[in-house]
Amino acid sequence: MRNVEQYLLDKIRQNGSIHFTLIDPEEMISSKIVDIVEYLEMAGTTAIMVGGSTVASISQLDDIVKLIKGNIKIPVILFPNNLTGISKFADAILFMSLLNSNNPYFITGVQALGAPLIKQYGMESLSLGYIIIGEGSTAAYIGQAHSIPHDKSEVAASYALAAQYLGMHFVYLEAGSGSKKPVNAEMVAMVKQNLEIPLIVGGGIRTEAEARAVVEAGADIVVTGNLLEEDTVADRRIDRILAVIREAGKKRIKENCH
Numbered sequence: 001m002r003n004v005e006q007y008l009l010d011k012i013r014q015n016g017s018i019h020f021t022l023i024d025p026e027e028m029i030s031s032k033i034v035d036i037v038e039y040l041e042m043a044g045t046t047a048i049m050v051g052g053s054t055v056a057s058i059s060q061l062d063d064i065v066k067l068i069k070g071n072i073k074i075p076v077i078l079f080p081n082n083l084t085g086i087s088k089f090a091d092a093i094l095f096m097s098l099l100n101s102n103n104p105y106f107i108t109g110v111q112a113l114g115a116p117l118i119k120q121y122g123m124e125s126l127s128l129g130y131i132i133i134g135e136g137s138t139a140a141y142i143g144q145a146h147s148i149p150h151d152k153s154e155v156a157a158s159y160a161l162a163a164q165y166l167g168m169h170f171v172y173l174e175a176g177s178g179s180k181k182p183v184n185a186e187m188v189a190m191v192k193q194n195l196e197i198p199l200i201v202g203g204g205i206r207t208e209a210e211a212r213a214v215v216e217a218g219a220d221i222v223v224t225g226n227l228l229e230e231d232t233v234a235d236r237r238i239d240r241i242l243a244v245i246r247e248a249g250k251k252r253i254k255e256n257c258h
């Protein structure tokens, strides 16, 4: 796919909100991946993100990206944790800065190391301000984040606005994969009120009610990852979550028209 960003913006405009599936190459058994991504594409996920906080093997990542790309048409977007999160076989990369890290390596350092590789691969780069919310996640630990507490919505809103003014194209509020507490609706709403670029929300979203709450509060893109490991494909929970995101997205479009 050539212009992933335009494709995503069109999908958000048409649907009000969209869903990304996160595949962690270290958590997912390759034999299951093809069935799962084919199913998710059919069920209506908009893109597959590939990455995880501890991805260490580029060859394993390459194999998984190739496998996914060979079986679906929706874009495969890298969600890198480090230099080892870059595979030349993906359609695009979330070129992200962990805005609330205490370590400049995660804000601009690894980006400078990775940029020449992205250019060499001719890969589309989606500029993203990444903001970690709440304590205790692997992402917060590895990224040495100065995590924003769940009740400090105004701090999250300031970081998000800073991302926009720095020229970034997307903002991601991350509660951490497998988190017991997703980003709350109040924080999503306050961030969105002050933002003109698309807002991605993820981490710990497992139920229809949680997905509905973040979309109604203003999330343009909802990410789920861990959910896949709970056999939600088999029990159709993933379909119900996608349906809720579609329904709440449509409602947002209607409200914005009035």
Ligand code: 1GP
Pocket (backbone or CB within 6 Å): 022, 174, 175, 176, 177, 178, 179, 201, 202, 203, 204, 205, 223, 224, 225, 226, 227
């Ligand atoms: C993690 O936000 C994503 O980076 C998804 O989180 O795995 O908890 O769905 P989950």
